[in-house]
Amino acid sequence: MSARPIAFESVTPIFVVHDLPQALEFYQAVLGFDLGWSWGEPPHIASVCRDRVEVNLAQHSAATTQGPSHAYFRIAAIGDYYAQLQQLGAKITVALADRPYGMSDFTIEDSSGNRLSFGQATVG
Numbered sequence: 001m002s003a004r005p006i007a008f009e010s011v012t013p014i015f016v017v018h019d020l021p022q023a024l025e026f027y028q029a030v031l032g033f034d035l036g037w038s039w040g041e042p043p044h045i046a047s048v049c050r051d052r053v054e055v056n057l058a059q060h061s062a063a064t065t066q067g068p069s070h071a072y073f074r075i076a077a078i079g080d081y082y083a084q085l086q087q088l089g090a091k092i093t094v095a096l097a098d099r100p101y102g103m104s105d106f107t108i109e110d111s112s113g114n115r116l117s118f119g120q121a122t123v124g
């Protein structure tokens with residue numbers, strides 16, 4: 001265990017949208033968000049940011065059906081928190097790993113099927 005305490009730093013909701021380009025236009029032109037990043041070719045997920053708020057928008061597909069929600073929590077001491085949740089018997093659906101998008105993260109599922117992802121930046 002590290003000496004650094006586990007600390008929640010932010011949460012990023014992930015909203016499923018039916019038309020990602022249209023949603024990006026709305027969030028930017030109407031709500032005043034800026035494009036943070038997009039992923040895929042063509043993009044199937046993107047981030048919009050305003051001030052200290054980030055929202056992820058995911059293109060509706062068979063993998064992102066309507067139903068339970070998904071939130072992404074940025075935290076410190078990711079390894080310690082992962083170990084703690086393993087010990088407590090959390091249902092881990094995606095194991096902790098460094099990802100190509102610059103995060104070390106994992107996902108759990110609650111009893112209602114809601115997905116909670118926890119991540120810590122590996123760069124910058």
